[in-house]
Amino acid sequence: MALPAHVEPLERAWFYTYRVICGLILFFLIAPIIIIIPLSFNAGFYLSFTEKMLSLDPAGFSTQWYQEFFSDQKWIDGIKNSFFIAILSAMISTALGTLAALGLSRPEMPYRKFFMALLISPMIVPLIVSALGMYFFLVSVGLGSTYTGIILSHAVLGTPFVVITVTATLSGFDQSLIRAGLNLGAKPSTVFFKIIMPLILPGVISGALFAFITSFDEVVVINFVGTTEQQTIPQVMFRGLRENISPTILAVATILVGISVALLVTMEMLRRRSERLRGLSPA
Amino acid sequence: MEKAMENTTTSAPLVTADGIPLKASLQKALRQKRRQAFMLVLPLLVFIFVLFVMPIAIMLTRSVSNPEVNSILPRTVVALQSWDETSGDLPSEDVFKVLAEEILLSKKNQVNGKVGKRLNYDMPGMASLFRSSPRALKRMKEGPYREKMINIKYVGKMFGDVAAWRLIKREGDPVTASYYLSAVDMKFDKNGSISAQPEERQIYKFLFVRTFLMSIAITLLTILLGYPISYLLATLPMRHAALLMILVLLPFWTSLLVRTSAWMVLLGNEGVINELFVWSGLVDDKNRFALINNQFGTLVAMTHILLPFMILPLYSVMKTIPPSYMRAARSMGATQWRAHIKVYFPLTLTGIGAGTLLVFILAIGYYITPELVGGQNGTFISNQIAFHFESTLNWGLASALGAILLVFVMVLYALYDRVIGIDKMKLG
Numbered sequence: 262m263a264l265p266a267h268v269e270p271l272e273r274a275w276f277y278t279y280r281v282i283c284g285l286i287l288f289f290l291i292a293p294i295i296i297i298i299p300l301s302f303n304a305g306f307y308l309s310f311t312e313k314m315l316s317l318d319p320a321g322f323s324t325q326w327y328q329e330f331f332s333d334q335k336w337i338d339g340i341k342n343s344f345f346i347a348i349l350s351a352m353i354s355t356a357l358g359t360l361a362a363l364g365l366s367r368p369e370m371p372y373r374k375f376f377m378a379l380l381i382s383p384m385i386v387p388l389i390v391s392a393l394g395m396y397f398f399l400v401s402v403g404l405g406s407t408y409t410g411i412i413l414s415h416a417v418l419g420t421p422f423v424v425i426t427v428t429a430t431l432s433g434f435d436q437s438l439i440r441a442g443l444n445l446g447a448k449p450s451t452v453f454f455k456i457i458m459p460l461i462l463p464g465v466i467s468g469a470l471f472a473f474i475t476s477f478d479e480v481v482v483i484n485f486v487g488t489t490e491q492q493t494i495p496q497v498m499f500r501g502l503r504e505n506i507s508p509t510i511l512a513v514a515t516i517l518v519g520i521s522v523a524l525l526v527t528m529e530m531l532r533r534r535s536e537r538l539r540g541l542s543p544a
Numbered sequence: 545m546e547k548a549m550e551n552t553t554t555s556a557p558l559v560t561a562d563g564i565p566l567k568a569s570l571q572k573a574l575r576q577k578r579r580q581a582f583m584l585v586l587p588l589l590v591f592i593f594v595l596f597v598m599p600i601a602i603m604l605t606r607s608v609s610n611p612e613v614n615s616i617l618p619r620t621v622v623a624l625q626s627w628d629e630t631s632g633d634l635p636s637e638d639v640f641k642v643l644a645e646e647i648l649l650s651k652k653n654q655v656n657g658k659v660g661k662r663l664n665y666d667m668p669g670m671a672s673l674f675r676s677s678p679r680a681l682k683r684m685k686e687g688p689y690r691e692k693m694i695n696i697k698y699v700g701k702m703f704g705d706v707a708a709w710r711l712i713k714r715e716g717d718p719v720t721a722s723y724y725l726s727a728v729d730m731k732f733d734k735n736g737s738i739s740a741q742p743e744e745r746q747i748y749k750f751l752f753v754r755t756f757l758m759s760i761a762i763t764l765l766t767i768l769l770g771y772p773i774s775y776l777l778a779t780l781p782m783r784h785a786a787l788l789m790i791l792v793l794l795p796f797w798t799s800l801l802v803r804t805s806a807w808m809v810l811l812g813n814e815g816v817i818n819e820l821f822v823w824s825g826l827v828d829d830k831n832r833f834a835l836i837n838n839q840f841g842t843l844v845a846m847t848h849i850l851l852p853f854m855i856l857p858l859y860s861v862m863k864t865i866p867p868s869y870m871r872a873a874r875s876m877g878a879t880q881w882r883a884h885i886k887v888y889f890p891l892t893l894t895g896i897g898a899g900t901l902l903v904f905i906l907a908i909g910y911y912i913t914p915e916l917v918g919g920q921n922g923t924f925i926s927n928q929i930a931f932h933f934e935s936t937l938n939w940g941l942a943s944a945l946g947a948i949l950l951v952f953v954m955v956l957y958a959l960y961d962r963v964i965g966i967d968k969m970k971l972g
Contacts (some may be wrong), residue, residue, distance in 0.1 A: 282772055283773055286769050286772060287791050289769070290792060290848065290851060293806035293848060294794065294802070296810065296816060300816075308815060309815060357587050360588065361584060361589070364583070364586075367577070373967075374961075374967065376589065377967055380592055383596050385953060385957050386600070386953060387926060387949055388909065388911060393942060393946050394600040395599045397602045398595070399599075413595055416595075420592065428967070474797065478801070481912065498801045498805065499801060502808065502916050506805060506808050506809065511805065521794065521799070
């Protein structure tokens with residue numbers, strides 16, 4: 262969208278105004294996330310920049326809130342719970358979601374649209390409604406306040422993401438490759454692991470990451486169906502924010518931003534690999 | 545082989561090598577393929593059915609189920625069937641006696657509080673009636689029960705209130721509409737007919753309207769902010785666009801609570817923005833802006849959080865529009881502005897539609913962000929559902945409110961499917 266040399270002054274003015282507007286919007290998007298990073302290194306119990314920080318005086322900075330984070334049992338338990346619940350629920354979501362996506366992508370699948378709509382609905386239904394229903398259900402089958410109950414409910418919330426990403430990867434998938442493999446005498450399991458899996462792997466991994474982050478970031482359902490012993494990081498954050506926001510929360514937030522960056526980079530690499538494998542863009 | 549040759553030369557139906565007509569054989573193969581495809585989907589279908597569809601069905605049942613009076617005072621409910629509630633007279637002596645016995649029995653089983661709490665939703669005072677009357681009833685060895693019960697100190701006058709008896713009779717039904725009536729600010733009045741709640745007790749209709757209006761405002765803001773960014777991303781050279789895309793995707797991948805706490809830090813009374821204003825001398829230290837714990841806080845934070853959900857679908861649509869269209873319009877003499885409005889903008893409508901529905905659907909069900917930055921007047925209907933679940937423990941009302949919210953969302957979801965198609969939903 263370069264500016265041609267012959268444009269009128271008015272258009273030229275608009276061009277630069279537009280760029281400034283875009284800059285401001287991008288600033289609005291990213292600034293809130295960036296700003297918590299320096300604030301988390303605050304030396305005092307402040308949630309704003311102190312004089313010392315602004316003058317870049319080393320005395321204005323400290324890592325005390327990180328030390329506090331790593332020495333508080335509540336946060337340590339939170340980390341363990343978060344990873345335990347998110348990894349297990351993402352595994353369930355990924356296995357079930359990938360199988361379903363393979364079925365949904367076949368042209369012979371009956372009532373395809375209806376099933377797709379049903380399987381994606383956990384992403385659409387407000388979390389508070391799912392939380393209420395899951396609480397009633399899990400208590401009635403004796404799974405209230407159990408890890409099993411939490412993991413299963415998080416797995417439900419993660420499956421739509423796996424279904425969507427894997428179906429998207431399969432949209433350019435050449436179904437005749439399967440027939441070719443079978444024709445040449447491969448067993449169906451060999452076809453799955455040698456032909457299908459390598460091609461859809463990027464989609465499966467990005468679906469798994471989506472499912473992982475969905476569970477890792479989830480507060481509403483787990484607040485309803487879990488107890489304080491099963492508290493995850495976002496729950497400790499939520500309860501802390503409800504009472505009084507402390508710099509420790511900003512330290513946690515900074516660590517979480519780091520995790521997001523790592524996930525984002527992984528996703529981007531997977532997307533490129535997937536496009537290359539499917540021949541959508543030149544290598 | 546020979547047989548097959550024979551078949552092609554005569555006009556008999558085609559058959560496969562084992563003699564089955566080709567058509568039937570193909571149909572069989574197709575059926576098998578359909579079954580195979582279905583079997584792959586089946587595990588997830590069962591999983592979703594058991595852990596998602598059933599829970600929601602249970603919630604819907606909860607919103608109309610009314611077991612307390614029917615199970616704790618069954619004989620009273622039967623006895624009241626012959627009482628004419630429109631007559632304005634109190635029930636007969638026998639009914640009073642049955643109720644007295646059943647209240648004592650419920651006290652013995654420690655469920656008197658439960659039925660009292662249930663009836664208290666509709667008629668304040670019922671909880672204390674069921675809590676404190678058993679002591680007096682225990683001393684009553686003989687009739688007339690009616691007279692004695694009405695004269696019980698402090699709470700007995702409720703036994704003399706026809707409205708209380710109407711309530712017990714009505715709520716003796718194991719299915720009730722009363723939670724739904726409460727959820728839309730209606731109630732059964734003293735005469736047992738449906739009427740609106742008094743003005744000062746109407747909260748839910750107002751809350752639904754507020755949830756809707758604020759979600760619309762948030763959606764409009766995301767269009768306003770998302771459109772220029774998507775256009776920029778779609779028209780920049782790939783390399784620059786990919787770089788800017790990171791600025792959109794990073795918030796998308798960042799925890800909701802991180803983003804909400806970031807806004808709490810920015811907008812708070814001692815937050816970064818207020819400090820900046822005070823420091824620069826634009827605002828007096830005593831007149832700091834109230835940026836948080838109000839509607840403004842919810843609007844800003846939610847617009848920020850939902851903006852990527854507008855940008856991503858819009859961008860993917862804009863990327864498919866060939867730049868030659870705009871060049872053609874310009875070469876025909878249209879100004880940049882006119883070409884954009886007349887040629888480009890109509891082509892982006894599907895993207896705007898997809899983004900609008902997605903953002904709106906997500907917004908009306910939001911809970912966490914309004915809870916933390918919304919204060920008194922920036923909260924949504926979800927917050928009220930959580931409040932009834934956690935604090936008042938009125939789960940019937942929480943379920944009814946949830947069911948109404950669910951219906952709204954499902955209608956929008958169906959609309960999304962109609963207009964855009966569920967299978968076109970993409971992430972990232």
